[in-house]
Amino acid sequence: xxxxxRAILTGHDYEITCAAICAELGMVISGSKEGPCLxxxxxxxxxxxxxxxxxxxxxxxxxRPKLIQASREGHCVIYYENGLFCVFSVNGRLQATMETDxxxx
Numbered sequence: 572x573x574x575x576x577r578a579i580l581t582g583h584d585y586e587i588t589c590a591a592i593c594a595e596l597g598m599v600i601s602g603s604k605e606g607p608c609l610x611x612x613x614x615x616x617x618x619x620x621x622x623x624x625x626x627x628x629x630x631x632x633x634x635r636p637k638l639i640q641a642s643r644e645g646h647c648v649i650y651y652e653n654g655l656f657c658v659f660s661v662n663g664r665l666q667a668t669m670e671t672d673x674x675x676x
Contacts (some may be wrong), residue, residue: 581615583606585605591647593643598641599613602637608636634655635651637652637675645662646658654671654672656668656671
């Protein structure tokens with residue numbers, strides 16, 4: 572028997588740098604090298620696009636997601652390369668931001 576994918580998630584234009592699965596809510600959150608983070612259903616449907624704060628504009632300040640974590644309560648925490656943390660609701664609303672100079676791994 573050959574394993575087949577349950578769903579194929581599409582929507583990113585660049586390579587995926589981070590991903591998280593929240594089985595309780597039936598969603599997959601992924602971030603790409605040069606683009607936004609996307610929320611998909613487990614069936615592969617694109618649900619939301621998570622855009623970072625609009626205070627950083629231009630390609631040289633592009634928010635590059637490095638780490639993603641989702642909670643069963645519907646919150647998504649994203650850490651970007653430039654030291655910015657963002658908390659989003661499952662509906663795609665930006666709820667909080669925080670900058671740090673620390674190296675997060």
